[in-house]
Amino acid sequence: METVTEHQHDASQKPRTRFAPSPTGLLHLGNLRTALFNALLARRDGGDFVLRIEDTDVERSRAEYVQALCEDLRWLGLDWQEGPEVEGIHRPYAQSARQPVYDAYYEQLEAADLAYPCFCTERELELSRRSQRAAGKAPRYAGTCAHLSAEERQARRDRGLEPTLRFRVPRGRTVTFTDHVRGPQRFDTDDIGDFIIRRADGTPAFFFSNAVDDALMGITHVLRGEDHLTNTPRQLLLLEALGLEAPSYAHISMITGDDGAPLSKRNGSRAVSELREAGFLPEAVVNHLARLGHTYEDNALLSLDGLAAGFDLGRLGRAPARFDESQLRHWQREALHALPDERMRQWMRDAAGELLPADREAAFMATVRDNVQFPEDVSRWCRILFGEVPEPDADVRAWLEQAGPAFFQAAADAGGDWQAVTGAVKEATGARGKQLFMPLRLALTGLNHGPELPDIHGLLGEDEARRRFLQAARRAAAEPAQ
Ligand SMILES: Nc1ncnc2c1ncn2[C@@H]1O[C@H](COP(=O)(O)OP(=O)(O)OP(=O)(O)O)[C@@H](O)[C@H]1O
Ligand SMILES: [Zn+2]
Numbered sequence: 001m002e003t004v005t006e007h008q009h010d011a012s013q014k015p016r017t018r019f020a021p022s023p024t025g026l027l028h029l030g031n032l033r034t035a036l037f038n039a040l041l042a043r044r045d046g047g048d049f050v051l052r053i054e055d056t057d058v059e060r061s062r063a064e065y066v067q068a069l070c071e072d073l074r075w076l077g078l079d080w081q082e083g084p085e086v087e088g089i090h091r092p093y094a095q096s097a098r099q100p101v102y103d104a105y106y107e108q109l110e111a112a113d114l115a116y117p118c119f120c121t122e123r124e125l126e127l128s129r130r131s132q133r134a135a136g137k138a139p140r141y142a143g144t145c146a147h148l149s150a151e152e153r154q155a156r157r158d159r160g161l162e163p164t165l166r167f168r169v170p171r172g173r174t175v176t177f178t179d180h181v182r183g184p185q186r187f188d189t190d191d192i193g194d195f196i197i198r199r200a201d202g203t204p205a206f207f208f209s210n211a212v213d214d215a216l217m218g219i220t221h222v223l224r225g226e227d228h229l230t231n232t233p234r235q236l237l238l239l240e241a242l243g244l245e246a247p248s249y250a251h252i253s254m255i256t257g258d259d260g261a262p263l264s265k266r267n268g269s270r271a272v273s274e275l276r277e278a279g280f281l282p283e284a285v286v287n288h289l290a291r292l293g294h295t296y297e298d299n300a301l302l303s304l305d306g307l308a309a310g311f312d313l314g315r316l317g318r319a320p321a322r323f324d325e326s327q328l329r330h331w332q333r334e335a336l337h338a339l340p341d342e343r344m345r346q347w348m349r350d351a352a353g354e355l356l357p358a359d360r361e362a363a364f365m366a367t368v369r370d371n372v373q374f375p376e377d378v379s380r381w382c383r384i385l386f387g388e389v390p391e392p393d394a395d396v397r398a399w400l401e402q403a404g405p406a407f408f409q410a411a412a413d414a415g416g417d418w419q420a421v422t423g424a425v426k427e428a429t430g431a432r433g434k435q436l437f438m439p440l441r442l443a444l445t446g447l448n449h450g451p452e453l454p455d456i457h458g459l460l461g462e463d464e465a466r467r468r469f470l471q472a473a474r475r476a477a478a479e480p481a482q
Helices: 029-044 063-075 099-111 122-134 150-158 206-216 231-242 272-277 282-290 304-309 325-338 341-355 358-371 375-386 394-403 405-414 418-429 433-445 453-460 462-476
Strands: 016-019 048-051 115-118 164-167 174-179 183-188 195-198 221-225 248-252
Touching: 016 029, 016 221, 029 048, 029 221, 029 248, 029 282, 029 304, 063 272, 099 115, 099 164, 099 195, 099 206, 099 231, 164 231, 174 231, 174 248, 183 231, 195 206, 206 231, 272 282, 282 304, 282 325, 341 358, 341 375, 358 375, 358 453, 375 453, 394 405, 394 433, 394 462, 405 418, 405 433, 405 462, 418 433, 418 453, 433 453, 433 462, 453 462
Parallel strands: 016 048, 221 248
Antiparallel strands: 115 164, 164 195, 174 183
């Protein structure tokens, strides 16, 4: 038996990787991690990262999804060296604009009788699959149209039948290749039915345009989801028949959701744009994704260059990786912590909007910086510090009542800075530790956690703090809220 092996690329050659999404929905984290790994591999070795749009499914592809995915990639800093918007020598990068390229290769295959028109209807194919299954066989194309004469083909055309084009899979061979993640792979060509490479409307099927473009665009490494593993032998056979050079492949594990099923555009998985809108930082998203199915020695937050430097095909795992939002939140905390002051200020400004008085900006940011993870945290602290203390719930009311009105009256009467306040309350009530600080915190913010109390007191100012202590005194006396 002969074997087909992918071309061994010259090790000194710089990697050319690609991300080739179909614009049929918004990118989710599964798609995005594929993009990230491809971008990191190219970046690590100074190669090129290509973006190609696989929009051959005209029914489902939409221009606005192309725009959205470009925006998502740019937001994360995954700039491409060739592709839409930037172009390049292999243009065009949208498959819908590459039909003449595919047509030339179809002709080449048909001329060599390596492909043939198939006139079977969807109904006929379904019946054939059903009877194969009933006989306990894995369904594959039965070869009905494999050996039609020129006259038989013409007769079918005359009846108005529009054929698809099928690739004639060579029989009795073994296709082998070494996957960067899954190691040596073997497939018998006898298990592969002749497959469609051109749809009846003339547009290319995925197997075909995807493989042809990888070769024509000089792609050296294809990192893609494990869902594509069984496509690879077909694509290697096609490239061999066309005399085109194949890339090497890394089939990376799928990212699954809580239900254990792979994230998919169809199952409504959380879109990248939703994470952006919720206020996640791009640094948090890439640090999280880079560690889903790939291990790093360094558990600290890394820049894209750092992530690229530590990226290694040998560190890709085989097991599916479950998306865990608590991990993403961990990286959000790390990313915010590391954010340079100027960007932190801008992030808070955007989050606070009108709620933040310009003259209090610096003090506010210094006070709450370590207590906010999302824009909604910023706006909540604005509402609390520049608006009103929230109405107490049962827990808070219990704390206030236990401290009693005299406690808060003492705080209100103290005047002066924070030290003066705590000194006066201690002297009047004997309270200390949590019994001292928790009621004061609840009086000033209504929350049992938050920034340091001296900072909050300083930000509010003496007058506003007094007003809040008096309000707490009334609430502690169980008077109706005012
Ligand atoms: N849940 C997932 N985990 C990891 N990779 C994924 C996942 N879903 C898709 N991919 C990968 O994302 C890349 C881009 O895929 P594409 O845009 O064609 O989406 P797709 O495979 O059609 O996904 P979907 O099922 O969500 O439509 C492919 O390499 C694919 O393998
Ligand atoms: Zn047929």
